[in-house]
Amino acid sequence: MSVMILSMKEKTILGSGAVLVLIAILAQYTGNPVNSPTNVVGNMEGGINVTLLANAGVMIEAKDMRIYIDPIDLPREYSDSPADVILVTHDHGDHYQASTINMLQKDGTVNVFPAIMDTEIARHNGVEVVPEDELTFGPVTVTAFYMYTFSPVATTPASHPVESDYTSYIIDIDGFTIFHAGDSKNIQEYEELTGTISVALLPLGPGCQTMANDEVVNVIQIIEPEYFIPIHFTEGGNNQFVSRFRRSIEATTNCEICNLNYFTTHSFETS
Ligand SMILES: [Zn+2]
Numbered sequence: 001m002s003v004m005i006l007s008m009k010e011k012t013i014l015g016s017g018a019v020l021v022l023i024a025i026l027a028q029y030t031g032n033p034v035n036s037p038t039n040v041v042g043n044m045e046g047g048i049n050v051t052l053l054a055n056a057g058v059m060i061e062a063k064d065m066r067i068y069i070d071p072i073d074l075p076r077e078y079s080d081s082p083a084d085v086i087l088v089t090h091d092h093g094d095h096y097q098a099s100t101i102n103m104l105q106k107d108g109t110v111n112v113f114p115a116i117m118d119t120e121i122a123r124h125n126g127v128e129v130v131p132e133d134e135l136t137f138g139p140v141t142v143t144a145f146y147m148y149t150f151s152p153v154a155t156t157p158a159s160h161p162v163e164s165d166y167t168s169y170i171i172d173i174d175g176f177t178i179f180h181a182g183d184s185k186n187i188q189e190y191e192e193l194t195g196t197i198s199v200a201l202l203p204l205g206p207g208c209q210t211m212a213n214d215e216v217v218n219v220i221q222i223i224e225p226e227y228f229i230p231i232h233f234t235e236g237g238n239n240q241f242v243s244r245f246r247r248s249i250e251a252t253t254n255c256e257i258c259n260l261n262y263f264t265t266h267s268f269e270t271s
Helices: 008-031 076-080 098-103 118-123 188-193 214-223 237-252
Strands: 048-052 058-062 065-069 085-087 110-114 127-129 134-137 140-146 167-173 176-180 199-203 227-231 264-268
Touching: 048 176, 048 227, 058 167, 058 176, 065 140, 076 098, 085 140, 110 118, 110 134, 110 140, 118 127, 140 188, 188 214, 199 214, 214 237, 227 237
Parallel strands: 065 085, 085 110, 110 127, 176 199, 199 227
Antiparallel strands: 048 058, 048 264, 058 065, 134 140, 140 167, 167 176
């Protein structure tokens, strides 16, 4: 990263051609997920910080509270940023990791799981929810919502059966609402969310496990969030998705795409 500390003089000497190459190199750097916890401690003063972690992991910092959703594979340094609340959508290994939940504990951490995860609820002294349950944490309200996928053929069970009552989550911070879809297909219950969501965190696939491609665009059209943040992608999949579907999202919705790489933060200013 030494390219970042070029002096003005050196930049002048390089000339415009070299600077363009330099910009291209820097763009390449920022185009890749940065696996460093430089954003562990966010600005808790004003605004709402959303940090994309690994896979579908998200950290929200607002109102002097830190909320994690589906945290896995976190660098050790995150033990310095323990959780007030941890929300788990379901028990698959890319969403639930016992060691990470243990690492994020402090006095009073509330660990929330779908009721079907009884073993994990016992293990982490957790709170159980089913879709439409509501929990209040001071100025923040968390509503469990629906999350499921469909059986691809009659003989094969769905990877996330509706009967399991797995949960997505809506986090309401003074009327600023963040929706984390977990592993879900485009489900009929999304029509209840139309116009109520500020930021939608939606998975990009694979299509056997979650919504994918046009389905993601359809969900944005139905929910009509102000912002969309892609989650649950393989490295570079966020950029591929955005370059392929940006035009269609922008042509059919007022939603702004907020494309984050893993372990980077976006601050939303709320008035
Ligand atoms: Zn899953």
